[in-house]
Amino acid sequence: MALTPPSERIWWRQPIAKIELIWIFVAFTWGVLMFFMMIYWHGAGEQNLSNEAYQIKPKVFAEKAQKMIDEYTVREENGFPVVRPPAGSDVYLIARLWQWWPVLELEKDQSYRLHLSSMDWQHGFSLQPVNINVQVHPGYEIVMTVKPDRAGEYGLICNEFCGIGHHNMVGKIHVVE
């Protein structure tokens, strides 16, 4: 029994049943396959999160974002500037208590270098309904290349708990033809 010492004292010399060996082989092979699937996707897949990241002071990040906002704001929406940066450019998105700032307007099928950083606590970049989720830290900026492939209005919610206003932290990204 599993509750008593093994009845065969030299239990490590006991043969293993065939059915167990088969299952171990299947499980191990499946594990190796899943492992290489991640590596394969880096070559063949189109959805890989960038590893490009820098340490950055919140103030410096905010200044870069402000420069972009000053240059490319096209209109206002509920008090948020709507910024339409040129295709291929660096786009800055500020996470702070409790806003995603500014609202972005991107062109479909164009690539942008999206920079994310937080001014205060941790936040969760959660773009809906595509369901792309990236963690945003204060003091670090992550830089990822995004290529929106469908036009529409995307909601940007915060999915890392950031205090009592967390559930009101909603931003927006417009993707236009």
Added chain:
Amino acid sequence: MSALFDYRTCPTTGLRVDRNAEKLIKANAVVAVVFLAIGGLFGLLVALTRWPAVHFLPADWFYLALTAHGLDVLLVWIIFFEMAVLYFASAILLNSRLAGPKWAWTGFGLMLVGALITNVAVLQGGSSVMFTSYVPMMAEPHFYLGIILFAVGALIGCGVFFGTLVIAKRDKTYDGSIPLVTFGALTAAIIAVFTIASGAIILIPTLLWSLGLVSHIDPLIYKTIWWAMGHSSQQINVSAHVAVWYAIAAMVFGAKPLSEKVSRTAFLMYILFLQIASAHHMLVEPGFSSEWKIFNTSYAMYLAVVGSMVHGMTVPGSIEAAQRSRGLTKGLFEWLRKAPWANPAFAGMFMSLVFFGFIGGISGVVMGTEQINMIMHNTLYVPGHFHGTVVAGTTLAFMAITYLLVPLIFRRELMMKKLATWQPYVFGIGVAGISVFMMGAGTLGVSRRHWDMTFADAALPFDYPSAAFLMMGLNGIFACMAALGGLMFVVIVVGSVFFGKKLAEDEKPSYPEVPPDSAAVGHYGSSESLRIPGTAFLVGIFFVAFVLYYFVNWKYLSEIWPLS
């Protein structure tokens, strides 16, 4: 020495039972159940608030209740119960006295005081920082202090466990190697030491930071080391509840492991590889390389997953082998059909096994895939997954073995037997529903730890699809069912422990029924005794489900915006 060793002889097993160990098992188990009740109540409040039609608590109370729920069930209930499991698997199973009972009581006291301090901190309202308490969000100093005291107490408990193993070996209280269940408990204790050390490394500086003595804690370093505690502590649970599965299979069926070598190697895989799963929480963070993520998130090529898949076959396999040797050999499933489904220990254990594998296990591996994590991170998929592992897996298994511990250790007859028969089903199916519907809502993008999925007060509007609201409503209904199952458990166990009929010193408990161990499998691996076609069929179904679900999620991933 004998003067120190006050014992009784168990009428069921003939083992000597150290009264010190027995008292400690009782104390830890009772406190565990009390915190399960408190934490479960907070969980119900959380679920009722997330049910859009009910939306029960105001926002500040919701975040407070969610913090308390995580702490009280994920940490306090489970670790207290694990202490009881450790003392049971060492002193009782090895027929030995417990090392340093005074130390064990000190550890128990520290854990209790720590748990109370942290609970007070949370209830005061200034520490609604969630279980994870990510910096730079700051809790009150005594929030961290309580967790540290709790961890020190648990570390002492592990020390008592190791000491008991040493004493038992020296005094030759058993013959040969330690039992498999004790080996599983040893695995849990070794992982616990790593876990608690990680917790100390990060929470002590964080305490000093909240006192103003340290100026800055890096959020990425905090998160990496915190999860070396947070995720590893879930691996303690896995090791402990797998040991409990083996224990229940042995107690109820007299089942013998198919192969000691295979089962022990599977536990060894846990010790070697489970801890690096801290990386599961770092897959969409800035500043880690893909090489680091892939190696760590896969537990070095999924070797720990192989360990779990092996247990997933050997536990039901040992039951099937024992049942077949008893003559239940018809077809693939007579052994399973005629299993004692009215015995709550078996029913709870078997559901724990199935739900842990199919719901918690598969979703965990899928979510822990480097790229797929992007479409799941911090959505409700995450709590969906871990309610499958920790509640439907660990908690259900611990509930199941409690039905055996009440008569054997508390020496009380179980009350409300009819209710007990239903309890694992009500709780198990409730929790399975919670897991599945939260995973469904997460797939639709619904955020975890979020008070208002309608975003009524947000400056910019956003609407989730209506299916997401349906999912959260169903989640609420199943949460009520699980809460009812939890309440049934608490009533039965607390009632029996305090008011159940006392068993005489030499009286064998009659319920739950435990057959004699004569029916165990004859020889390991010998072809005439080991025929487990039913189990082979079940793991085949599991494997097909695993493969399909894995690739379905790659398909989902391929449909989002191209990213690089």
